[in-house]
Amino acid sequence: MEIQFLGTGAGSPGKFRNVTSTALRLLDERNSVWLFDVGEATQHQILRTTLKPRKIDKIFITHLHGDHIFGLPGLLSSRSFQGGNEPLTIYGPKGIRDFVEVSMRVSETKLSYKIHYRELSADGMIFEDDKFRVYAQHLDHRIECFGYRVVEKDHPGELMVDKLREAQIPSGPVYGELKAGKTVTLPDGRTVSGADFLGPSQPGRIVALLGDTRQTRNAARLTQDADVLVHESTFAKGESKLARAYYHSTNIQAAELAKRTNVKMLLLNHISARYTGKMALELQQQAREVFKNTRVVKDFDEYNVPFQKITAEGAQK
Template sequence: MEIEFLGTGAGSPGKFRNVTSTALRLLDERNSVWLFDVGEATQHQILRTTLKPRKIDKIFITHLHGDHIFGLPGLLSSRSFQGGDAPLTIYGPKGIRDFVEVSLRVSETKLSYKIRYQELTTDGLVFEDAKFRVYAQHLDHRIECFGYRIEEKDHPGELQVEQLQAAKIPSGPVYGQLKAGKTVTLPDGRVINGTDFLGPAQPGRIVAILGDTRQTPNAEKLAINADVLVHESTFAKGESKLARSYYHSTNIQAAELAKRMHVKQLLLNHISARYTGKMAAELQHQARDVFKQTRVVKDFDEIEVPFEKLTKEGTPS
């Protein structure tokens, strides 16, 4: 699992930062990519990465401001041209379907795949499969806005081969069945429960990706115990009143949230064009005074989301 930032700027494209788009690369986990927001020229940014548009099967939109959605029509069209024929699902506030369908209809764009829409009106679970759950929560922005919490389900523990050998259980296809936690009957009549030979489960990873927001209790629900929190940082230390009046957050507010909610790593994005070079670095320094594991990301940064290390007893190390 990796997070790749396709755009980290706020409001309008800048010389060094494009507007918001974040890719969650789940190629090993489910051979797909999920996008969170699709700002203008996102497809141009993708050309500078190894991402394949046909791998994108879910798009999560936080809100309908232009710097978060203006790249959608072009990306959807290019996905069709580049061999994408599998269905794609778009999640977002009410109105996202109208925006996409009007854009495609007026431009007479025909897609080679079906788009499914899930317009969100309430908080809670919006997607679940065998490996992941995704939750949405309303945030506090000028228009309806959501944040998303992606929870990976726990991975089964490793098969304890030494214990199997000590029990004189012969190797072969039976090991695969036991690793899956199945109960098998051996040729000698013994009934073996696979769960008895599995190590502790590996906790799944949690990623929280927030849209534009003032501070709100719902952000705590999204961020709690997250391995990675992606949070906007439109304003800097000492600008909390300004941030509130524009329905945004400061770097310090994001850092305080991360510390309070026991986040492991904070990634600050949605950086105003006012902050370049040393000023952007200062945003990071200020936030690290509150929460050390903070990083101000830039376009094309790739961040791996590691598994939590466990002791032999299965507790966090």
């Protein structure tokens, strides 16, 4: 599981930051890529990465401001020409379907795949398969806006081969059945349970990706115990009144949220064009005074989301 930033700027594109788009690379987990927001020229940014548009099968839109959706028509069209024939699902506030369909109709664009739409209204779980759950919560912005919480399901524990050998259980297909937690009958008549030969399960990882927002209780529901929090930082320390007036957050507010909800890593994006070079580093340093493991991200930055280490007793480190 990796996070790659395709655009980290706020409002309009700049020389060093494109507008918002974040890719969650799940190639090892489910051979797919999920996008969170698709700002203008996202497909141009993708050309400078190893991402393949045909691998994108889910797009999560936080809200309908242009710097978060103006890249959608071009990306969806190009996906048709780049081998993307599998269906794609778009999640987002009411209106996202109209935006896409009007764009496709007016431009007479014909897609080689079907788009499924999930226009959100209520908070809660919006997707589940055998590996992941995704939750959405309303945030506090000038228009309807959502944040997303991606929860990976726990991985089964490792098969304790040494213990199997001690029990004189011969290797072979039976190991696979025990790894799956099944109860099997051995050739010598013994009945054994896979649960007795599995180490502690590996907790899945949690990634929270918030849209533009003022501080709200729902943010804490999304971010609690997250391994990684991607949070906007449109304003800096000392600008909380401005942030509230414009329905945004400061770097300090994001850091305080990360600390309060036991987040492991905070990645700040949606950076105003006012903060370039050293000023962007100042945003990072200010936030680190509150929450040490904070980084201000740049376009094309990549971050691996690590598993938390599990001790023999099953406790997290």
